Each structure stands twice: as structure tokens, then as C-alpha cells.
Amino acid sequence: MYTQSLSIPDAAAAPPAKSVESAHLVQKFQSRIDDDGRIEPQDWMPEAYRKTLVRQISQHAHSEIVGMLPEGNWISRAPSLKAKAILIAKVQDEGGHGLYLYSAAETLGSSRDEMLAALHSGKAKYSSIFNYPALNWADVGVIGWLVDGAAIMNQIPLCRCSYGPYARAMIRVCKEESFHQRQGYASLLTLMRGTQAQKDMVQDAVNRWWWKCLAMFGPPDSDSHHSAQAMKWGIKRISNDDLRQKFIDATVPQAEVLGVKLPDPDLKWNEARGHYDFGPIDWDEFWQTVNGNGPLNKERLATRVRASEEGAWVREAALARARKQAHTGKEAA
Numbered sequence: 001m002y003t004q005s006l007s008i009p010d011a012a013a014a015p016p017a018k019s020v021e022s023a024h025l026v027q028k029f030q031s032r033i034d035d036d037g038r039i040e041p042q043d044w045m046p047e048a049y050r051k052t053l054v055r056q057i058s059q060h061a062h063s064e065i066v067g068m069l070p071e072g073n074w075i076s077r078a079p080s081l082k083a084k085a086i087l088i089a090k091v092q093d094e095g096g097h098g099l100y101l102y103s104a105a106e107t108l109g110s111s112r113d114e115m116l117a118a119l120h121s122g123k124a125k126y127s128s129i130f131n132y133p134a135l136n137w138a139d140v141g142v143i144g145w146l147v148d149g150a151a152i153m154n155q156i157p158l159c160r161c162s163y164g165p166y167a168r169a170m171i172r173v174c175k176e177e178s179f180h181q182r183q184g185y186a187s188l189l190t191l192m193r194g195t196q197a198q199k200d201m202v203q204d205a206v207n208r209w210w211w212k213c214l215a216m217f218g219p220p221d222s223d224s225h226h227s228a229q230a231m232k233w234g235i236k237r238i239s240n241d242d243l244r245q246k247f248i249d250a251t252v253p254q255a256e257v258l259g260v261k262l263p264d265p266d267l268k269w270n271e272a273r274g275h276y277d278f279g280p281i282d283w284d285e286f287w288q289t290v291n292g293n294g295p296l297n298k299e300r301l302a303t304r305v306r307a308s309e310e311g312a313w314v315r316e317a318a319l320a321r322a323r324k325q326a327h328t329g330k331e332a333a
């Protein structure tokens, strides 16, 4: 070029107008998150943020509805009318949580049919913990105490998630999960005041669920490929390892009150760290289960697929009724 004034940048050097605009949008989006603001469905968001949320929220929703199965099996065998009524309410709550969460994910443009198709085809994940069996009545109490206890520890920070609909759904979910955790603990306290056989049943259930609950928080931070970005976006507020540690620290004194032994010879208070030290988690077993090879993965999925097929007529009838109402403009008889 002959003069500076004619020296306009070539196409490779000059950012196209669209990328200048999106850089501005990204900056505005990130500043809102950094200022602890919320992103709402109508707001601009990067495509990767949207996809991450759809992945996490739909996995979470699937966990809630698959999570109805281990305890649902015990409704017909609950030891008293009161225990049965409590368990029915609890399992029903989990179904409700699934519905709030599918609705939150739908605000991101993903349809419920798409999300359920991903679950039924085995493409979508759900929490590893629900691929283990509930073998006796003490398991129902331990699921409430430890599984729901771990779920709340993970979900309380999600009430401050940057995506508004997810954060708001989590407030109600956490209140209900807190009831679930307490009813599980109360049921175990009753068993621990009973016969030696009942106490042994509780200890056996704790031995089988403890390590699997620690794995629920996800892989160690060093292997968690989503964490760094999810933290930057304010989706995750506390890392997998920190939540796991918080759960252990909170649970050890509860186990002492209950009178059960947590099955970890390395579990001991570390004065210097101000936390409990604990033994190694079997991550091979975790990944086997996450990847479809746990004890009940196939059975859980088959149950969900069957429920969907058997319920197809209900969805068709509801749609036909809605179409009729829309057509006549009034409530159908």
C-alpha cells in the first residue's frame, strides 16, 4: 500500500463484523455471570453454554426418574401403612423433580421427546448410583440418608447456578430432598433401636452404599473435563472433590449418632487439614457403571422404556383432547 490512509487491513487480519458482535455479546454475558447475575431463556448465550446446560439438566432429570425405581420396588413391601405413605410421597416427589428439570431444559430449546429418546437409546447418562439394587428395607433408609444426602450436598450450590430456570427449580427440589434425607435417617434410627438382626441389616446396607455415594459427586477434579468451564460459567460453584469432602465431613458425625461404622479403615480426622481423610475410591467400578455395565443398567433402562411404551396411549389421548379443545375453543366434555 502507498499511504497509511489506504492501508486498510486485509480480510484475514480484520475480524468480520459478526465476530466483533459476538465478542461483545460474550463479554456482556460473562460480565453478567461474574456480577452474580442470572441468564434467562430469552437472553443471548453462547451455544456451548446452552449445550452444557441441556446435558447437565437432562442428565439430572433422568437421574430423578430412574431414581424412582430402586425405592419404588419397596412400596408394596413397606413394613407399615405409615412407612408406605411416606415412601409413596417420596417417590412421587422424585417424579416431580424430573418434571421441573425437564421443563427447565425445555426452556433451552430441547424438547422432552428428544431428551427421553436419548435416555431410552442409552445415549444420555443418569446418576451411576441408581444402577445398584435396594436389597432390603434398610436400603430404603440408607438411600434417603446417604444418596439423597449426597444429592442435596451437590444441589444446594445449584440453587445459585447462573441459569435462572435451573436455579429456581433447584430451590424447591432441595427443600424436598432435605425431607427425604431426614425421613431416611429417621427410618434408620428406628431400625437401630430394634433387634440385632435389624442393626446388622442397616450396617450391611451402609457397607454396600457408602463408596458408591462418594462416587456420585463425579470423577476427581483432575479427571473432570467439564468442571473448569462450568465453574467459569457459574453453572458449578463447588468442585466434585470439594463437595465429596463436605459430604464426608457432614456424614461421619451422623453415622456416630446412628451407631453404624462407615466401611473405610482410612477414615480419620486430619487436624491439619480440618477435614476427614478417606481411602481410595474404586474409579474403575464407577466408569464401568457409568458406561452401562453396572449390575442393573440394562434392567433400569428396560423398565423406563417399557413405562414409556405402556404410557403412550395416555400421551396420545391428552394430545387428542388438547387438539379438540383448540378446535372447538372450549373445554371438551
Ligand code: 3HC
Pocket (backbone or CB within 6 Å): 055, 056, 059, 060, 061, 063, 064, 067, 094, 125, 126, 127, 128, 129, 147, 148, 151, 154, 215, 216, 217, 218, 219, 223, 224, 225, 226, 227, 230, 236, 240, 290
Ligand atoms: N453418574 C453418571 N455420570 C457421571 C457422574 C455420576 N455420578 N458423575 C459424573 N458423570 C459423568 C459426567 O456426566 C460426564 O460425562 P459426559 O461428558 O458424557 O456428560 C463425565 O462423567 C465427566 O464428569 P464431569 O465432572 O466432567 O461432569 P460434570 O461437570 O457434569 O459433573 C455432576 C458431574 C457433578 C454430576 C454434575 O453434572 C451435576 O452437578 N449435575 C447435576 C446434579 C445431578 O445430576 N445429580 C444426579 C443425582 S440426582 C439424584 O440423585 C436424585 C435424587 O432424588 C436422589
